[in-house]
Amino acid sequence: MNQIICTVDIVLLTLHEGVLKVALLKRDREPFKGVNALPGGFIHSNEDSDVQDAALRVLKEKTGIDAPYLEQLASFSGPARDPRGWSVSIAHYALVSFDVINSAAHPDIKLVSVDRPSSLPFDHRSILETAVSRLRSKSQYSSLPCYLTGETFTLPQLQRVYEFLMGEALNKVSFRRKITEMDMLEAIPGQFETAGAHRPAQLYRLKKIFRQQLQLLDRGL
Amino acid sequence: MNQIICTVDIVLLTLHEGVLKVALLKRDREPFKGVNALPGGFIHSNEDSDVQDAALRVLKEKTGIDAPYLEQLASFSGPARDPRGWSVSIAHYALVSFDVINSAAHPDIKLVSVDRPSSLPFDHRSILETAVSRLRSKSQYSSLPCYLTGETFTLPQLQRVYEFLMGEALNKVSFRRKITEMDMLEAIPGQFETAGAHRPAQLYRLKKIFRQQLQLLDRGL
Numbered sequence: 001m002n003q004i005i006c007t008v009d010i011v012l013l014t015l016h017e018g019v020l021k022v023a024l025l026k027r028d029r030e031p032f033k034g035v036n037a038l039p040g041g042f043i044h045s046n047e048d049s050d051v052q053d054a055a056l057r058v059l060k061e062k063t064g065i066d067a068p069y070l071e072q073l074a075s076f077s078g079p080a081r082d083p084r085g086w087s088v089s090i091a092h093y094a095l096v097s098f099d100v101i102n103s104a105a106h107p108d109i110k111l112v113s114v115d116r117p118s119s120l121p122f123d124h125r126s127i128l129e130t131a132v133s134r135l136r137s138k139s140q141y142s143s144l145p146c147y148l149t150g151e152t153f154t155l156p157q158l159q160r161v162y163e164f165l166m167g168e169a170l171n172k173v174s175f176r177r178k179i180t181e182m183d184m185l186e187a188i189p190g191q192f193e194t195a196g197a198h199r200p201a202q203l204y205r206l207k208k209i210f211r212q213q214l215q216l217l218d219r220g221l
Numbered sequence: 222m223n224q225i226i227c228t229v230d231i232v233l234l235t236l237h238e239g240v241l242k243v244a245l246l247k248r249d250r251e252p253f254k255g256v257n258a259l260p261g262g263f264i265h266s267n268e269d270s271d272v273q274d275a276a277l278r279v280l281k282e283k284t285g286i287d288a289p290y291l292e293q294l295a296s297f298s299g300p301a302r303d304p305r306g307w308s309v310s311i312a313h314y315a316l317v318s319f320d321v322i323n324s325a326a327h328p329d330i331k332l333v334s335v336d337r338p339s340s341l342p343f344d345h346r347s348i349l350e351t352a353v354s355r356l357r358s359k360s361q362y363s364s365l366p367c368y369l370t371g372e373t374f375t376l377p378q379l380q381r382v383y384e385f386l387m388g389e390a391l392n393k394v395s396f397r398r399k400i401t402e403m404d405m406l407e408a409i410p411g412q413f414e415t416a417g418a419h420r421p422a423q424l425y426r427l428k429k430i431f432r433q434q435l436q437l438l439d440r441g442l
Binding site: 074079085 | 225266272295309
């Protein structure tokens with residue numbers, strides 16, 4: 001049996017000022033010391049219960065963030081992606097609201113637009129593109145976009161997040177029917193948001209069981 | 222860095238006599254020697270160019286089969302799934318027509334229904350269930366079911382495969398519109414299938430570029 005380097009990398013995504021952004025961290029060791037990269041690290045066989053657990057641990061250690069939603073993305077592998085040798089990185093993606101990143105107040109987290117071309121080490125560009133593509137396609141038929149909003153939101157706010165990720169305008173009536181069908185939200189009694197000349201809008205939050213577990217639609221939005 | 226065992230496992234699926242079946246092989250070594258299991262093996266850092274390449278090599282070595290379509294499924298990991306130690310298996314699934322398995326004529330391949338409860342070693346039951354679930358949901362919006370048919374097929378035959386995988390009847394007109402939209406088939410000039418009292422049906426095959434590359438629909442069938 002040959003020695004294979006086993007790591008996890010995490011694509012931590014958030015929405016900020018209407019732009020989908022990814023969290024990068026300056027690497028504190030070789031290879032690529034000092035370069036901005038996706039947070040990542042070795043799997044620790046003495047403490048991790050599986051690769052998802054490793055990804056949650058690495059994210060917490062490196063950024064201070066407990067991801068409310070983190071999912072396995074895919075494995076990236078080969079002899080050349082890491083100068084240390086043949087490696088497999090099991091990439092995950094996590095979604096958080098900007099508030100969570102902001103309150104983690106980690107001095108070294110750099111948020112950059114996912115569309116902004118920047119040079120990333122290893123095959124992190126490819127991992128990032130795979131994550132964004134997965135998020136966009138899965139938004140069509142799941143509660144995924146909810147993890148990018150704040151803890152509470154109005155239905156028009158949520159619809160705008162879905163539209164932003166899917167890249168298309170959605171019909172309000174059919175959007176609300178699908179959201180009702182997913183049965184993942186609860187109205188917060190007595191809480192409304194007042195914006196401009198509109199009448200106050202009911203505030204919603206994810207039902208507790210869906211805060212860490214995705215809800216899916218059989219048919220897309 | 223701790224030693225992690227890195228393997229690939231392959232869920233090889235086919236349709237036979239109207240049943241979705243998985244190919245199992247008797248293990249020729251410990252652990253679980255003599256037990257039927259998914260074909261699998263170690264990643265070889267000296268010869269595999271990535272994990273997909275490892276999966277194709279292991280499948281070919283163990284079953285003699287070159288999979289026309291093989292895709293990464295997910296990683297399965299932890300300290301307890303393999304008695305040899307903390308392990309990651311990067312599971313793949315492959316789809317072939319029954320003819321391909323039949324002509325490989327491998328004496329040790331055992332085809333069993335994916336729904337038939339049977340005891341499988343490691344976490345192979347969970348890997349199998351994940352593969353079947355992925356196949357069923359992805360059939361809705363991709364050319365995946367085509368890889369289970371023979372090399373040539375009529376549109377009614379293809380529709381039956383889609384219906385079988387999706388578990389529901391499909392409207393013939395809308396099915397054909399979606400298939401046309403995917404633009405993945407070509408009619409074989411002058412080849413028809415005559416069945417019973419029906420008029421001869423045109424035979425189709427996958428266009429060459431889609432024989433190993435999936436075609437996707439933006440919206441499901």
